[in-house]
Amino acid sequence: MALADVEKADLVQATDPDDDRMGIAARGAGGNLVLLTGNQIGSLMVWYRLKRLFEKGILNEANRDHAVVIKSLVTTDLQKEIALGFRVKCVETLTGFKYIGAKQRDYEEKLPEPIRSRYRELSEDETRDARLKDSLFFVFGGEESYGYNTGDFVRDKDGNAAVICFAEVAAYAASVGLTVVTLLDQIFAEYGFYLERGESLTFDGAEGAAKIKKLVDSYAGNPPAEIKGAKVLSVLDYDQQDIHDSEGVLIPKEAMIVFEIEGGLKVAVRPSGTEPKIKYYLYASEKPASGIFTTEELAKTKLRVAEGLERLWQWLKADAGKRAE
Numbered sequence: 001m002a003l004a005d006v007e008k009a010d011l012v013q014a015t016d017p018d019d020d021r022m023g024i025a026a027r028g029a030g031g032n033l034v035l036l037t038g039n040q041i042g043s044l045m046v047w048y049r050l051k052r053l054f055e056k057g058i059l060n061e062a063n064r065d066h067a068v069v070i071k072s073l074v075t076t077d078l079q080k081e082i083a084l085g086f087r088v089k090c091v092e093t094l095t096g097f098k099y100i101g102a103k104q105r106d107y108e109e110k111l112p113e114p115i116r117s118r119y120r121e122l123s124e125d126e127t128r129d130a131r132l133k134d135s136l137f138f139v140f141g142g143e144e145s146y147g148y149n150t151g152d153f154v155r156d157k158d159g160n161a162a163v164i165c166f167a168e169v170a171a172y173a174a175s176v177g178l179t180v181v182t183l184l185d186q187i188f189a190e191y192g193f194y195l196e197r198g199e200s201l202t203f204d205g206a207e208g209a210a211k212i213k214k215l216v217d218s219y220a221g222n223p224p225a226e227i228k229g230a231k232v233l234s235v236l237d238y239d240q241q242d243i244h245d246s247e248g249v250l251i252p253k254e255a256m257i258v259f260e261i262e263g264g265l266k267v268a269v270r271p272s273g274t275e276p277k278i279k280y281y282l283y284a285s286e287k288p289a290s291g292i293f294t295t296e297e298l299a300k301t302k303l304r305v306a307e308g309l310e311r312l313w314q315w316l317k318a319d320a321g322k323r324a325e
Contacts, residue, residue, distance in 0.1 A: 001025050001033050010179065011170045015159035021146040022162040026170065028181040039076035039196050040184055041166065042142035046079045047187050048169045049140050049150065050086040058128070059137075064088050068107075068136045070100045072143040073238075073258070074268050074281045078187075078194035079142065085191060088139065091246050094238070094254050095270075100141040101155035108152075110135040124153055144196065144281075189298055192287040195305045199313055200277040201320055208276050211324045215278055218323040219257045219269055227261050228315040234260040265312060280316055282309050 004012045004025065012025040012033065024041050028034040036044075046069055053059040059067050069083040072095045083090035093099035108119055108131075115122075115130045122130070131137040131152070141149040147157030150165045166180075173183040188194070203211045223235045236243060236258040243251045256270035266283040284305045288297065 004033060010174070011167070013163050013166060015163065016146075019159035020157045022148065022159045022166065023146055024166060024180070026180045028179065034181050036180070036184075037196065038142075038144045038146040039078070039194075041146070041162075042071070042140075042144070042148055043076060043078045043082060043187065043194075044169050044180060044184055045148060045150070045162075045165050046140050046142070047082050048172060049165070050082065050088065052172075053139065054086065059086075059088070059132075063132045063137075066132045066136055067139050068103075069139050070103055070141040072096070072099070073256070074270075075142060075144045076194050076196050077266075077283065077285065078191060081191045081194075082187070083139075089136070089246065093245065094252060094256075095143060097141070097143065097147055097149065097155075097157045099252075100143075100149065104138055104141075104152055104155050107131060107136045107138060124151055127152060144198070185295075185298060189288070189293040189295075192285055193293065193298060193301045193305060194283070194285045195302070195309060196284075197282040197309045197313065199280045199282065199317075200272070200275075201280075201317070202275075202277050203324070204276050212271050212276070212278050215320060215323050216255055216257075216269070216271055223257070223259065224319065227259065227265070227267065227319075228312055230265060231262045232259050233262055236260075263308075265308070267312070267316065278320075280313070282312055282316075284309050284312075 001012055010027050014023045015021060022041070024036045025033045026036060064087050067088040069079060069088060069090045071079045071090065071092055073092045074095055080090040091103060093103065108116065111119070111130055111134050119127060128137055138152050148162040149156065149158050150161045154161065170180050173180050178186070203209070220237050220240060223232065225232055238251065238254045238256040245251055254270070256268060259267045261267065264285040268281040269278065271278050286301050286305055293301065
């Protein structure tokens with residue numbers, strides 16, 4: 001980002017060492033570099049890919065129900081709203097690209113045997129046409145932790161393709177006099193403002209592991225009826241309940257609980273699989289009352305929603321302290 005300021009660059013793209021994740025910093029309206037979240041990056045790519053696929057005629061009224069966007073359950077619901085806005089399917093999976101890859105394999109296996117038998121030899125255009133005719137065409141897959149996939153020829157998060165795809169998003173934004181940051185604001189204005197926040201509590205050692213288990217058991221056995229004065233509308237326990245995705249497929253069991261809260265709030269809680277932490281995913285959204293946000297309304301909404309998520313996290317943190325003891 002420091003080099004971008006020296007070079008007057010509009011965009012910074014970075015991958016991690018094994019090139020499966022990608023992060024972005026881009027110029028905001030005031031010329032300052034803004035770090036985008038994984039949720040925001042993925043939302044921009046979902047919107048852009050669907051827009052261009054329809055503009056090029058690859059997707060159309062006749063085949064749109066054969067297109068699908070896949071996201072993890074803890075990824076922003078803005079991506080679902082965008083997919084549904086274009087009237088294509090959105091399927092949600094557990095966290096991890098192995099689940100998105102499994103869906104891609106399912107769509108391959110639904111193809112007629114003559115196509116399946118030589119699927120690896122076909123070009124991406126040929127497999128896309130086959131999937132649009134007899135199965136589901138995978139438009140995009142993403143998860144909030146900076147992982148994205150834009151094609152069926154790779155069945156994992158792919159930093160190479162993500163860099164190319166997002167460079168194209170940025171080029172499009174520049175062609176219409178926007179930055180990717182102001183383009184994102186236009187998407188918010190149309191689909192509603194969505195904000196996410198990831199937090200975690202660390203409990204070290206054997207005693208910490210016991211506290212994490214106690215917390216998870218507490219949320220499952222004694223979920224809150226209210227959170228910060230707002231009614232909890234539903235509780236989904238992915239470890240204890242049989243929950244099906246939008247295709248009717250049973251989602252594998254995982255220690256994760258999701259609370260839907262009135263006022264457009266949602267909280268997902270899950271223990272980390274790699275660290276002595278319990279993770280909290282906080283979500284808030286607000287739709288424009290008049291059908292589309294004005295610039296002034298959106299700015300006020302951003303501040304109000306961010307302040308609401310801060311209050312929500314402080315409540316959750318205090319409640320977790322009581323539950324852990």
